Structure formats: C-alpha cells, structure tokens
Amino acid sequence: MELVNLKDASDTASFSEAVKRGLGKNQGLYFPETLPKFDDIDAVLAMPFVERSKLILGTLIGDELPKAVLDGVVERAFAFGAPLAQVTDNVYCLELFHGPTLAFKDFGGRFMAQCLSEIAKGEKITILTATSGDTGAAVAHAFHGIDNINVVILYPKGKISALQEKLFTTLGGNIHTVAIEDDFDACQAMVKQSFDDPDVREGLHLNSANSINISRLLAQVCYYFEAVAQLPAEKRADAVISVPSGNFGNLTAGVIAKIMGLPVGHFVAATNLNDTVPRYLKTGEWAPNATVATLSNAMDVSQPNNWPRIEAMVEKGLIDKSLITGDCVDEEYTQVAMKQLAQLGYVSEPHAAIAYKALARYKSEEQAGIFLGTAHPAKFRETVENVLGQPISLPEELAAVAGKESLSAELPADYQALKAHLFALLQGK
Numbered sequence: 001m002e003l004v005n006l007k008d009a010s011d012t013a014s015f016s017e018a019v020k021r022g023l024g025k026n027q028g029l030y031f032p033e034t035l036p037k038f039d040d041i042d043a044v045l046a047m048p049f050v051e052r053s054k055l056i057l058g059t060l061i062g063d064e065l066p067k068a069v070l071d072g073v074v075e076r077a078f079a080f081g082a083p084l085a086q087v088t089d090n091v092y093c094l095e096l097f098h099g100p101t102l103a104f105k106d107f108g109g110r111f112m113a114q115c116l117s118e119i120a121k122g123e124k125i126t127i128l129t130a131t132s133g134d135t136g137a138a139v140a141h142a143f144h145g146i147d148n149i150n151v152v153i154l155y156p157k158g159k160i161s162a163l164q165e166k167l168f169t170t171l172g173g174n175i176h177t178v179a180i181e182d183d184f185d186a187c188q189a190m191v192k193q194s195f196d197d198p199d200v201r202e203g204l205h206l207n208s209a210n211s212i213n214i215s216r217l218l219a220q221v222c223y224y225f226e227a228v229a230q231l232p233a234e235k236r237a238d239a240v241i242s243v244p245s246g247n248f249g250n251l252t253a254g255v256i257a258k259i260m261g262l263p264v265g266h267f268v269a270a271t272n273l274n275d276t277v278p279r280y281l282k283t284g285e286w287a288p289n290a291t292v293a294t295l296s297n298a299m300d301v302s303q304p305n306n307w308p309r310i311e312a313m314v315e316k317g318l319i320d321k322s323l324i325t326g327d328c329v330d331e332e333y334t335q336v337a338m339k340q341l342a343q344l345g346y347v348s349e350p351h352a353a354i355a356y357k358a359l360a361r362y363k364s365e366e367q368a369g370i371f372l373g374t375a376h377p378a379k380f381r382e383t384v385e386n387v388l389g390q391p392i393s394l395p396e397e398l399a400a401v402a403g404k405e406s407l408s409a410e411l412p413a414d415y416q417a418l419k420a421h422l423f424a425l426l427q428g429k
Contacts, residue, residue: 108216109138133298220253278326
C-alpha cells in the first residue's frame with residue numbers, strides 16, 4: 001500500500017511506516033495513491049462481518065502484513081458487532097457502541113493498537129493524542145497494558161462528560177491523561193506542535209492515535225459495509241447515510257467505502273454549531289469560527305483535521321462533491337430530535353440525534369436512511385435524562401468506573417508546559 005503526504009507528494013510511506021509515523025512532514029496526512037474497487041459487491045456484502053472486514057482491509061493494505069497476521073489483528077480488534085436497529089419503516093441507526101468503551105472509536109482504536117503492536121516489534125513508542133470525548137477512552141483501553149507503548153491523552157478540562165472522562169482517566173499503568181485548560185482545538189494544536197518539535201518527536205518516539213492515523217481510518221471503512229449489508233437489497237443503492245461529524249474521519253471512511261463499490265446514494269455531513277464544513281459546502285469558503293461548546297461535545301471541532309482527505313478524493317475525481325450535503329443542527333433541534341426518537345421508542349444521545357435530524361431534513365420518504373449511533377446514550381447520561389425527563393441505567397462498563405478517582409494531571413494550554421511534563425513523565429520509560 002503506497003501512501004502519499006497530502007502536503008508534500010515527495011513524502012511517501014508504506015502502511016506500516018504511516019502507522020508508526022502518524023503524521024507526515026509539515027503535519028501532512030497520509031492517504032492512498034489509489035483505492036481499489038470490488039467487482040462483485042453483492043458477494044462482499046453477503047459475507048459475515050469479520051470475514052468481510054479481513055477482505056476489505058487485506059484489499060486496501062495488500063501483502064505488507066502477512067494474511068495470517070492481518071486476519072488475527074482483525075479478529076482481535078472486531079470482537080463485537082455493529083447492529084442496524086430499525087427506528088421506522090425507512091430509518092435505521094447503525095449502532096457502533098457495542099465495544100468495550102461503548103463508542104464507534106473502539107473499532108479504529110483496537111485495530112490500530114493491534115497493528116502497531118505487530119509492526120513495532122518491541123520498539124518503545126509514545127502515543128500522543130487529543131480527544132473531544134470518545135477517542136480517549138477507545139485509545140486508552142485499546143493500548144492499556146501493551147508492552148513498550150506509553151499513551152498520553154490530552155483533553156479539554158470540564159468539556160467532556162464525567163462518565164466519558166472516567167473511562168480513560170482511571171486506568172493508570174501505561175495510560176497517562178492530561179486535562180488542558182482550554183478547548184479541543186487547543187489540545188489538538190499542542191499535539192501538532194509536539195510532532196513538529198524534533199526533540200519531542202524523536203526523543204519520545206511519538207505516534208498519534210487520532211483519526212489522522214491511517215490505520216484507524218481504514219478500520220472504520222468496514223462498518224459502512226456492515227451497515228449496507230444489513231439493509232434489504234432493494235433499499236441499498238439509493239440509501240442516504242447521515243454521519244455525526246467532528247474531526248471528519250468517520251465521513252472520510254464512508255466515502256472510501258463508496259469508492260470501493262459500496263452502494264450508497266448520498267452522505268449527509270451532520271454537525272452541531274461548529275459548522276465549518278456545512279458552510280464551506282454551501283459557499284466554497286473555508287472560514288472556521290471559534291469553537292462553540294455544545295451538548296454534542298465530541299463534535300465540538302471547528303478545524304476538522306480529516307477534511308483534506310475528502311478534498312483529495314474530490315480532486316482526484318474519485319467522487320463528486322455533490323455526493324455530500326452538509327447540515328448544521330443547533331442546540332434546540334438536537335433536543336427536539338432526541339425527544340422525537342424517544343417518542344418512536346428509540347433512546348439516543350445528542351450526537352446520533354443530530355445525525356437523525358439532518359437525515360430527516362434531507363431524505364425523501366421513499367429512501368432508506370441510516371444515521372450513525374456513535375456512542376451509548378449512557379455515556380451522556382445527565383444530558384439524556386435532562387432532555388427526556390426519564391432515567392437511564394448505566395451499562396456495566398460505565399458502572400464499573402463511575403466511582404473511581406481520576407488520575408489526570410492538569411496543565412494550561414501552553415506547549416512548553418506540556419513538553420516539560422512529557423519528558424518528566426516518560427524519559428527513560
């Protein structure tokens with residue numbers, strides 16, 4: 001698999017090299033030179049999820065990892081399903097929250113951890129990543145206890161739900177967490193500064209587990225195939241998929257699936273008030289505003305890192321930009337959508353509710369529509385209970401951490417303070 005840095009075409013990498021580096025030169029994203037297409041998509045969709053995922057990832061990655069190794073990685077990473085729950089006659093939710101941290105990022109986080117463990121072969125590595133919520137838990141659990149890999153997770157203090165925070169700040173061991181006194185974009189900027197600093201990048205053998213890492217992105221392609229495979233065959237070709245979008249890795253994976261032959265009619269990029277992409281799709285002007293805090297905090301991203309990958313697919317002629325419609329759902333309509341879903345007998349949380357509302361605005365009555373359920377509603381228990389006025393129970397995964405003490409350090413949004421903290425924490429480990 002040949003990957004090219006979207007900011008510097010002379011900077012190329014194999015899959016293994018890109019997994020280890022995370023980012024390319026000048027903070028560029030790695031992306032495949034070419035994308036394969038399946039000839040017999042019906043046969044692919046007829047396969048069981050794990051077997052199909054082995055085929056998809058093997059087709060994308062090639063023979064760089066021996067088949068037996070890659071197959072083992074997929075089996076260990078995808079040890080849970082992604083059921084399609086029917087909400088109404090033509091509306092479905094793809095439930096991506098049945099993994100250990102109850103969020104869609106379990107798929108990418110676990111696949112990356114297993115890949116990196118195979119590729120690194122005992123080398124010391126520091127995973128440095130920022131989270132607006134679910135990435136932190138997924139990455140922490142995926143890498144917890146893996147020898148020679150330390151993980152440092154930055155997150156915005158006070159801006160993620162308490163239960164989300166407990167899932168990744170209570171593990172200890174090789175998992176280190178830092179609450180930054182600012183928003184997610186500030187956390188992400190500090191991660192980028194670290195990768196641009198040779199002392200830190202080389203001294204601590206940095207890697208990133210954000211959706212900028214190609215392994216996480218490719219893993220997410222698999223569940224789009226699983227979504228469509230569960231639709232009745234006659235509903236597939238014109239189906240609309242609505243993706244709750246923050247950093248835009250999720251939508252990028254869906255577009256890759258479409259290019260590989262997945263029958264999808266249209267994508268809706270559903271955002272909260274941080275609507276940089278919907279405005280860009282309407283006006284052609286890229287004009288990020290300051291990040292706004294919302295009920296759907298995991299999507300509070302005003303400068304999404306993965307958008308250049310979608311632009312690259314448009315520029316290569318692999319898709320037309322008209323394949324994607326952007327929609328911004330404000331706080332009032334987020335709550336309206338949560339209540340509408342509850343009236344239909346489906347309890348959901350703010351991120352999925354945004355995708356549902358945007359889907360309802362776009363699709364026709366006859367079209368099948370899928371919205372992505374990216375997190376279990378109990379991860380946003382307080383918000384869901386306040387909006388719906390009814391209690392929801394905690395699943396075992398959350399109940400087990402609810403009373404544990406957070407082990408996080410706290411730092412200002414100051415790069416030099418972070419750098420000193422990283423070396424004090426990790427040098428020699």
